[in-house]
Amino acid sequence: MLFNSQEFLWLFFGTFLLYYLPFFSSYQVKILILSSFFFYAYGQPVLLALLLFSITMNAYISYVIANHEGVKRKFLSTMGVVANLVVIVFFKYSGMLTHTFGFEDSGIGHFLMMLPLPLGISFFTFEGITLVVDVYKGHYGDSKNFSQKGFKDHLSKTMLFVSFFPHLIAGPILKANEFYPQIVSKKWSGIHWEKAFRQLVVGYFLKVVVADNLKDYTYWIDYPNFMLLSTTSLLVMLFGYSMQIFSDFAGYSLIALGLATLFGYELKGNFNFPYISTSFGEFWRRWHISLSTFLKEYLYFPLGGNRKGKLRTYFNLFVTMFLGGLWHGAAWSYAVWGTAHGLFLALERLKNDYLPTSKIPFVQFMGGILVFTGVTFAWLLFKLPDFSHAVLYLQNLSANIRFETTYDQLKSIGSITVYSFPVVAYHVRYLLCEKEFYQKVKKIEWVLFGLMLLLIFVNAGTKADFIYFQF
Amino acid sequence: MIKKSLIAFFLFFLLLEGFLRKDLLNDEWLRSGQNNWSINILNSQNYLYKYDLAHFNCMIGSSISARFNIVKEMFPPEIFMLPFNGLSVHDGLNILYRKERLPDTLFVETNVLDRPANAEFASTIGSNKWEEKLKYYVSSLREAHGPLDLASQVTTSAIIVFRNKFGFLGGDLPNKAAMDMVREIEVEKQNQERKKQSQDKTFTHKANDLENEFWSQMDNLHQKGVVIVLFNMPVDCRNEKSETYYNNLYAKAKSKGFLVFDRVHCQDYATTDGTHLSGKEIERYAHFFLAQRAKLNGSAVLN
Known part of the structure; x- marks a missing residue:
């Protein structure tokens, strides 16, 4: 559904009116979730199942992490990140990999090539990762809120966090620790x-x-x-x-x-x-800021960032941008695009290391x-x-x-x-x-x-x- | 700030509407569509909101007959050209029904009957009666009236003046080898598409449904007093449908009381890409078309 289509305008105005009606004030979150699901399912209803699966999986894993301590937390968060990556690789990249390795003609290859690309998959899986990692790192704020308010409350918040229709299909990529605290009752007089x-x-x-x-x-x-x-x-x-x-x-x-x-x-x-x-460094601080922040915090820093020497810094920049390029699309040309940017950034860093x-x-x-x-x-x-x-x-x-x-x-x-x-x-x-x-x-x-x-x-x-x- | 902006918006809007209503902005200065989609939209809107002859005829079809636009001046003003590039007769029929009056005579190109109407195109023209009415009464809401396109025209004119002044920048047309290569790639793409369609059983099924719909639409128009004239453009030799197909088609049309133009063979006409007649050939076929029309006029069957 396009933001400039008539069907979207109907959906938006309907949701907006219900949302602020005093009678429905206690159902605001539910109204937004239902509208968001309708928005997502409008073109391909079947794929709503995948979105629901991803949301439930991330809500459950993050809830369990919040309620555990010690080594198990790390294991669970790793599994959570891996599960999100499996979802995105399976639906987004299996066709490309099948083609690259020449398996198109086999039965499995044909099946993988025919898989639909769910809208916004790159965005909602990344948001799943931010949720799992933020809860693990304790960035969520008071994780104990989870156990006090129960899984149902957390699931409903996660549903809104991931599916909130303004950002669902093309971002910006939200961070759990910035969005969850905003999920409170809203008033008409509070609209800016x-x-x-x-x-x-x-x-x-x-x-x-x-x-x-x-x-x-x-x-x-x-x-x-x-x-x-x-x-x-x-x-x-x-x-x-x-x-x-x-x-x-x-x-x-x-x-x-x-x-x-x-x-x-x-x-x-x-x-x-x-x-x-x-x-180029400044460009990436100004372009698609939510993605570059994600890549920086969840990929570049874990790789070591600039803390492991000059050569490793160039390499980390290169790898981060290569994967960032591949995130954009299931074609090697996107990887080349990312690599080019990685090269620009690495060369720029090299120059800055020797010339002010x-x-x-x-x-x-x-x-x-x-x-x-x-x-x-x-x-x-x-x-x-x-x-x-x-x-x-x-x-x-x-x-x-x-x-x-x-x-x-x-x-x-x-x-x-x-x-x-x-x-x-x-x-x-x-x-x-x-x-x-x-x-x-x-x-x-x-x-x-x-x-x-x-x-x-x-x-x-x-x-x-x-x-x-x-x- | 919001209130002031809205007031400014209404003032600008009234100003533009005033200019358009007083014909102070020539249509040709405004949007002159460049790609097929824009041209189709502009053509439809001109038909719906501007074309207003007491008696008029209309032609519908695909890009094959849209080539007539190259030699538009050969046709009398009472024939409105409504064939669409990249679309088909079904899109043309949708537009016909949107106008309050139907044409006296409808010329229908029969080369592409198996391409369904494009829903997006229909919704761009107007997705409901209200939108259409609004566009009918408020000229500035029509796609053909974009003020920024006026700026584009001025900029283009400035570029042309600049180019002419500094003649050294003037260059050749694209080289023939590149043009041939592009043409071959396009033909190959079309062939692959056709191959895919011929292997697709659901496509054949849909094509039959579309043809049935076509006949029922023709019957409907015929009952409403529109004279239906079918014609077939002499193209597509490599993928031409069988003679039997067209013989059956034309026999069916005649049995329903529709008129048909004589068919000419594609081998007698040169095309640019196998599917579209070249500039000279479309002129030759236009002469043939008009002669056929005159023949029917002579027998007083056309309005």
Whole structure:
């Protein structure tokens, strides 16, 4: 169910009204859980069983961990993490592994290749891991609450934590210790309307006006269309795709945050103006923050982080990003994408170990250009998951050096320029936020919000899935 | 802040609606769809909300007959072209029923009867009567009226001026080898899709259901006084359905009182990819089409 579909709007308004009716105030959690299950099951009802299995498993394991002490806790938490990994590997990667090892034609191979990819599996299994690990580490707060309030209460909280519909399918990845304390009775008077309004307007604008319109022009990147394009177009398309993927995902995340705000929950921001980053490290602190935080805390740190020497640090960065890449999709090209980022980060760390980071504005600006170029070229593997097609795209960059002559291609360049402008302006705004000029403009920002609202209604592109749904 | 934003929104909205109603913004400056999906949507909305002749005819079909749009100027204005790229006659029929008036004559391309209507397309045009009514009365809600597309047109014009001024940037069209390769890949994809469909028993079953639905729709329109004319585009030699299939189809149409254009063989016409007529050939076939129409007009059976 898309956030910009009619069926979602009905579901949302129905849930929202029931949620705040005084008569139903003691059923708020249950109302949200039921709506979330309906939201998830809408497309593929069968897969709800997997979600329920994952929730019950993680609730049970974390409950048992909280009620035990000593060595058994460690064993149980390890088993919990392994069980989550088995679920994700089985449903997400078995097809890829079968293909890699050439078992497609066998009976089992055929079965594995035909397995459906449950929506949001990468998100809800990771949340299961955070729950198990947080309870084990005692980050949950007072674990004794579990035994006092009983398993039923914990199960219902876990159901809401994992299935809460604003974030269920494409994040942000929540952390148990940040979400559970928020599960309390909510009041209509407690809604932070302005915050929700800002998040929803900017989110929908980025998704339906910017991303959905850009996709109508960046489709030329698909194989074999790109073979007819000139270098100019190939570069502009790539730039447009970089803007599209940001507005698509950041838009989704903002909508998720806005919806959660309306239900009285505060989710952490997932994006923080990533394209102004002047280093790859900074980029990953600003892009898909919930995933990079997860990878840092649950993978990079356990691997030793930067505490085991320089070489080991480079290796850890590399491995973390390789696995982070694979998390995005069941294709080796995603691993290559992650590896490329791992390489960028390791090289950057190596440079920083011997050369101090320059504070000269020009050097920082060039660093920003370098990071944006590296990140943008790496997105090519998202658009063209077949590695050979991506290589062919790069070859065409140098083979077709010319300017476009056809009107359609010139129109694509013109449209990409126009629809990318809001993303550029969004980032420039961040750079100017300290300036006096910006403070003056901020006073009339309602004009801008009025304009964004107008464009959401009259200039939306054709509906499309969120790019991150596939992960 | 929310109140002020909403007031600004309503003011902008009224301003845009005013501009559109007074025809101060030329349609061609606004969204000129580039990909097939956008073109189909714009075409449908033009048919539903703008096309308003006292007597009119309509053509429905797939991308095969959508090639007629290349030579649109050859057709009289009373024939509205409603064949859709990537879709089929079933989508066209859905659009026909949304307009309050039915056409006097309906030209139906019969090459693709086994492709179901696209639900997403139908919902984009309007998923319920209310949405359709709203789009009918409020021009700015139609997909064809995006203000940012006006900005795109201006930017594109600026790029063209820039390119023309700095002639050294002007280059060649994509080289022929690349174009041939892309075409071959597309043909191969289509062939694989067809192969998959022919092996799929449920597909054959669905295709039969779709054909039955097609006939019942044609009967319905015929009963409502629409003159039905079937025609078959001369393409798809490699995957052409058997002669018997078309003979049966046309015999059935005649028995129901529908009209049919003479069939011409695909070997007599050149295509770009096996399925779509080339620019010159679509012009030649358009002459043939109009001659057939004139023949029927001469016998006074067409409106």
